[in-house]
Amino acid sequence: MTERTRSTHESVRAAARQAGSVVELLDVMWEQARNDIPAPYIPASQLRVMYLVDRENGIRMRALTRLLGAAPPSVCRLVDRLQALGFIERRPCPDSRREVTLCVTGAGRTHLARIRERREQLLVQALDAMPAHERDALAEGLTGFRQALVEQPMLRRVHPDTAPAPTARDTAQSA
Secondary structure (H helix, E strand, C coil), rough: CCCCCCHHHHHHHHHHHHHHHHHHHHHHHHHHHHHHCCCCCHHHHHHHHHHHHHHHHHEEEEHHHHHCCHHHHHHHHHHHHHHHHHCCCEEEEEEEEEEEEEECHHHHHHHHHHHHHHHHHHHHHHHHHCCCCHHHHHHHEEEEEHHHCCCCCCCCCCCCCCCCCCCHHHHHHHH
């Protein structure tokens, strides 16, 4: 390994450690703020389902299961709970009687908006304490980071009939 490659790899690992540390702090902050969000309280596992269904409205249950990397019965129970709250709706799949699609309901969107608003308030407080040049650099860096995340194979929507063929990069990463 060349010195440049080692240096680049070390800087990537350092950035990954920093990002991980920030995610952990955000987890704690979100949990502490949960009482500020109107009822009902939604556990993190159900919130992940809502985020994914909101991002991919009309997602098939099978694709959601793959994205979560969970067993179908577990995902079904999560969706059942969200459906009982009126936040998720199951609909027949237009091209397969054996499958269902999932959509966030109006009540679900309203609840997500409240959660996101409260979280944004907390982030604004923290970001307001930063010097402007650091905040600007963070915003630029997060734009690239978000794009890199959504391009990760495990976050791509997975349709059995329309799944993209794996790229050489995907194949190399899984090897």
